[in-house]
Amino acid sequence: MACFVVGGGEAIVVSAVRAAVKRSEESRGIVDKSGRQLTDPSVEGYCWTRKLTWLMNMLWGGVALLAVEHMWHGEVVPFPPFLTAMNNPADIPEMLHEMATVGVGMAALVTVVWLVGTVVADAVARHASDVAAKEA
Amino acid sequence: MTLVITTAAAIAASIVWYVTGRSQRVAALALIYWGASLMWCVDGFANLAHGEAFVELADGAQMVDDAILGVTVVTVGLAIWTIYMLITHQRRTGVSTRQ
Numbered sequence: 001m002a003c004f005v006v007g008g009g010e011a012i013v014v015s016a017v018r019a020a021v022k023r024s025e026e027s028r029g030i031v032d033k034s035g036r037q038l039t040d041p042s043v044e045g046y047c048w049t050r051k052l053t054w055l056m057n058m059l060w061g062g063v064a065l066l067a068v069e070h071m072w073h074g075e076v077v078p079f080p081p082f083l084t085a086m087n088n089p090a091d092i093p094e095m096l097h098e099m100a101t102v103g104v105g106m107a108a109l110v111t112v113v114w115l116v117g118t119v120v121a122d123a124v125a126r127h128a129s130d131v132a133a134k135e136a
Numbered sequence: 137m138t139l140v141i142t143t144a145a146a147i148a149a150s151i152v153w154y155v156t157g158r159s160q161r162v163a164a165l166a167l168i169y170w171g172a173s174l175m176w177c178v179d180g181f182a183n184l185a186h187g188e189a190f191v192e193l194a195d196g197a198q199m200v201d202d203a204i205l206g207v208t209v210v211t212v213g214l215a216i217w218t219i220y221m222l223i224t225h226q227r228r229t230g231v232s233t234r235q
Contacts, residue, residue, distance in 0.1 A: 059171060065172035065212060068209050109174050113174055
C-alpha cells in the first residue's frame with residue numbers, strides 16, 4: 001500500500017546527514033568538493049561521506065523501484081491524495097499498519113545490510129593493505 | 137518474479153562492478169537494485185506471514201504480469217542510474233553534457 005514511504009523518509013534523513021558529514025569531512029581534508037575520498041581507505045578506512053552515499057543509493061533506488069511497482073498495481077497515483085488507500089478511511093488503519101510493519105522492516109533490513117557492508121568493506125581494504133605490506 | 141528479476145539484475149551489476157575495476161559508478165547501479173531486492177524480500181516474508189507464497193509461481197498469468205513488471209523495474213532502475221550519472225558528472229566537471 002505505502003510501505004516504501006518509510007524508506008523514503010529514511011532516505012531524506014540520510015541525505016541530510018550525508019550533506020552535513022560531507023561538509024565536515026571536506027573541512028578536515030578527508031574528501032574533496034565532489035565528495036571523492038582524499039585519504040587512503042586501506043589506512044583510514046572508507047570515509048563516512050562514501051559510506052552514507054552507499055546507503056543513500058540503496059534507499060533511494062529501492063524507494064523509486066518500489067514506487068514503480070505500486071504505480072503498476074494502482075496503489076500510487078500521480079494526483080492527490082497520491083496513495084489510493086487514502087481515498088477510503090477504512091483502508092487508512094491497514095495502510096498505517098503495513099507501514100509500521102513491512103515499511104519499517106524494509107528500512108531496517110537495508111540499514112543492517114549496509115552496516116555489515118561498511119564493516120566488511122573496511123576490513124577488506126585493510127586486509128589488502130596488510131597483504132601488500134607483507135609482500136613488499 | 138519481480139524480486140527474482142531485480143535480484144538477477146543486482147547480481148549482474150555486481151559482477152560488472154567487480155570485473156570493471158570496482159568502479160563507483162557501477163556500484164551505484166548495483167546498490168539501487170540491491171536496495172529494491174532487499175525491500176521486496178521483506179515484502180515476501182510479509183506474504184509468508186499472511187499464508188501466501190514468498191514468490192508467486194502457481195498462477196501463470198500473475199507470473200507473466202510480475203515478470204513484465206520486473207523487466208520494467210530493471211529498465212527504470214537503469215534510466216534513474218543514467219540520469220544520476222549525468223547529474224554527478226556535470227557537478228564534478230562543472231560542464232554540461234549539452235552543447
